[in-house]
Amino acid sequence: MFGHKAVPPAGEARGEALRLEGVRRVYGAEGNQVVALDGVSLTLPAGSFTAVMGPSGSGKSTLLQCAAGLDRPTQGRVFVDGAELAGESEAALTKFRRQRIGFVFQQFNLLPTLTVLQNVTLPLKLAGRKVDRGRARGVLERVGLGDRLDHLPSELSGGQQQRVAIARALVAEPRVLFGDEPTGSLDTRSARDVLTLLQEAVRMFGQTVVMVTHDPVAASYADSVLFLADGRIVGHQPAPTAEAVAERMTHLAEEVERQRAMTGV
């Protein structure tokens, strides 16, 4: 339903889905530079669900954008499913994204004049791929919107719109699905539905998901949490609980405050 990828039996190596090597991203002109990412290296296995957390300004969105090919690192390398994301041209990068990357945003980013089904099939059309409407319908049924195919986004709740956005990402069978605060605009119940959906995509269909969130409860749906501070990975928590994540975040915020006070930044 989500894809054709079979989930390998437990214990079988699934390979890596995403690798960052020494990724650095510096914004601004010389003399006025901000180091958003300061040498981030990580490897995420296929079929994993990772939450990225950190204080405001720690580089979470920049990390996601660089990993997804929406932004280019100043230094370092990004590999998605073993292929380097290095396209010399914007066109090459766009092609790479269309073939390998799914992205879900806080504000859904659906096209308001297209129906639910048209929104979901649009990325396939843009990529010049065959549009299998039956498959698109299947994915929409899977996210609980099989009876809303001909509705416009404005006729749906926020949670339903985000589920359409997830269906739109999944129908293209991305190697990695990125979410930047995908539940940030949703009420508690809709957020839970969306998180359960992402978890199912990982557990039942082997999807790889990387999600930035501020919410420890949202992070607890992931298999593990990466903590960022000042552009660096400063911690990793497998099998996270909301309580443990919240505690770690409190300590991290205090630590960052202390460091900033000491360095006068």
Ligand SMILES: Nc1ncnc2c1ncn2[C@@H]1O[C@H](COP(=O)(O)OP(=O)(O)OP(=O)(O)O)[C@@H](O)[C@H]1O
């Ligand atoms: N286009 C840009 N130009 C200049 N500086 C930028 C730009 N984008 C981000 N930054 C800076 O880079 C740093 C990291 O920003 P980023 O948005 O990645 O952090 P974040 O952890 O996602 O923050 P938040 O939780 O507040 O969304 C911040 O200091 C930010 O001000």
